[in-house]
Amino acid sequence: MNSFTEENYIKAIYKLLESGDETVSTNAIAERMHTRAASVTDMLKKLALKKLINYQRYQGVSLTGKGEKIALSIIRKHRLWEMFLVEKFNFKWDEVHDVAEQLEHIQSDKLIEELDKFLNYPKADPHGDPIPDAKGKLLARKSKSLSQFSVNDVCIMTGVVDHSPAFLQYLDKTGFGLGNEIKIREVVEFDKSLQIVVNKKTFFISSDVAKNILVILK
Amino acid sequence: MNSFTEENYIKAIYKLLESGDETVSTNAIAERMHTRAASVTDMLKKLALKKLINYQRYQGVSLTGKGEKIALSIIRKHRLWEMFLVEKFNFKWDEVHDVAEQLEHIQSDKLIEELDKFLNYPKADPHGDPIPDAKGKLLARKSKSLSQFSVNDVCIMTGVVDHSPAFLQYLDKTGFGLGNEIKIREVVEFDKSLQIVVNKKTFFISSDVAKNILVILK
DNA sequence: ATCAAATTTTAGATTAGCCTAAATTATTTT
DNA sequence: AAAATAATTTAGGCTAATCTAAAATTTGAT
Numbered sequence: 243m244n245s246f247t248e249e250n251y252i253k254a255i256y257k258l259l260e261s262g263d264e265t266v267s268t269n270a271i272a273e274r275m276h277t278r279a280a281s282v283t284d285m286l287k288k289l290a291l292k293k294l295i296n297y298q299r300y301q302g303v304s305l306t307g308k309g310e311k312i313a314l315s316i317i318r319k320h321r322l323w324e325m326f327l328v329e330k331f332n333f334k335w336d337e338v339h340d341v342a343e344q345l346e347h348i349q350s351d352k353l354i355e356e357l358d359k360f361l362n363y364p365k366a367d368p369h370g371d372p373i374p375d376a377k378g379k380l381l382a383r384k385s386k387s388l389s390q391f392s393v394n395d396v397c398i399m400t401g402v403v404d405h406s407p408a409f410l411q412y413l414d415k416t417g418f419g420l421g422n423e424i425k426i427r428e429v430v431e432f433d434k435s436l437q438i439v440v441n442k443k444t445f446f447i448s449s450d451v452a453k454n455i456l457v458i459l460k
Numbered sequence: 461m462n463s464f465t466e467e468n469y470i471k472a473i474y475k476l477l478e479s480g481d482e483t484v485s486t487n488a489i490a491e492r493m494h495t496r497a498a499s500v501t502d503m504l505k506k507l508a509l510k511k512l513i514n515y516q517r518y519q520g521v522s523l524t525g526k527g528e529k530i531a532l533s534i535i536r537k538h539r540l541w542e543m544f545l546v547e548k549f550n551f552k553w554d555e556v557h558d559v560a561e562q563l564e565h566i567q568s569d570k571l572i573e574e575l576d577k578f579l580n581y582p583k584a585d586p587h588g589d590p591i592p593d594a595k596g597k598l599l600a601r602k603s604k605s606l607s608q609f610s611v612n613d614v615c616i617m618t619g620v621v622d623h624s625p626a627f628l629q630y631l632d633k634t635g636f637g638l639g640n641e642i643k644i645r646e647v648v649e650f651d652k653s654l655q656i657v658v659n660k661k662t663f664f665i666s667s668d669v670a671k672n673i674l675v676i677l678k
Numbered sequence: 679a680t681c682a683a684a685t686t687t688t689a690g691a692t693t694a695g696c697c698t699a700a701a702t703t704a705t706t707t708t
Numbered sequence: 709a710a711a712a713t714a715a716t717t718t719a720g721g722c723t724a725a726t727c728t729a730a731a732a733t734t735t736g737a738t
Contacts, residue, residue: 267716279716300716353545518732518733
């Protein structure tokens, strides 16, 4: 059995690896975990001993198969609980993170099976992030950032990159949500900001915002 | 904020105090927590410093108002989650304990409010134990042990004393459950065992079993 | 009321997870 | 390719929660 802390490190490493790099640096982990590099080194030794990560000093880390399986099971639990909170307990999508962060560590196979069933086997969480299945299989997401599209493209919003309450609340206020159709009216060459149409209304969004909105072409 | 461990000690002290004594002994806590008396002493000092218990060395402990409030909030969460697992997730009453033991430490007022609402504000958990309300108010239970009644008394089963899976499964197998009507046919003087009628069927139960069944007179 | 037994506390270690400061290794610059 | 800088690890400590063994206190029996 792994401690909460170990699970959190594994999840952090998994998330950092998602950005594409082969290995993750000690500093990157330290920053994500709000801790110091020296503490990370201690934990890396421990996780390596348990064969959850591939680690040689000074060389960065990656997850072993075993480590990745654990990461996916934690992410599965996190996303199922987020879905549960939004669908059944009237949480907003910007309120779920901290609670799911606690719930993801609860150990009970039956609990998660029943949770999945109760939610009717959802494929994605309230932010559009895909939910790994019971075997840890995660369908790759085809979505791309809105900033990669051009004038006259029509897209469907499928997710967000930034999950911060601030960003999610901005989207709420503006009226954007998953499933919305977004048409690009104009791309401003100078700053890459966009003029878009959502729900028949026209908005201007910065390139920063566009980068954090995930869509698929309609 | 209190650690899981602190919460578990407080709950243990609360439960031990329920048996009626004014104070609880270090040894009793150690036994309940599956730890050593020396460890308990350390924790008692810490809890006393936080003003959660009344403690003077060698004199036993009791909870302060503050401590009792915390105990009740943990018990509230535990029992609400047990109810949830049984009512919504198809858990049996003998399967819920370990999971509820984890869930009771999740920190989120909104979560518990919504849980309570979702379950329609239940007054008792699946074992018949009363659920403290949001303010920590706990209605005293009027139930008594079946062993205190006599021939021809007719009772309604309202709870159990022993919560062990073994006992609960025995009740399931025999067909006893909360709400069942129990008529006492005979009390054997020699060993205080009982002959009872439940669902029109006659059973013999030992005085040990009778002691662990809670009922009210019909 | 004293002495033996039981209980409880103290003393001194241990482990997990964290820290700072110093040392080591890797990377970048010149 | 050497020097400067950045990243990482080691060394040594700290706190929370645990333990064993020994000391202190209370209880209970004569």
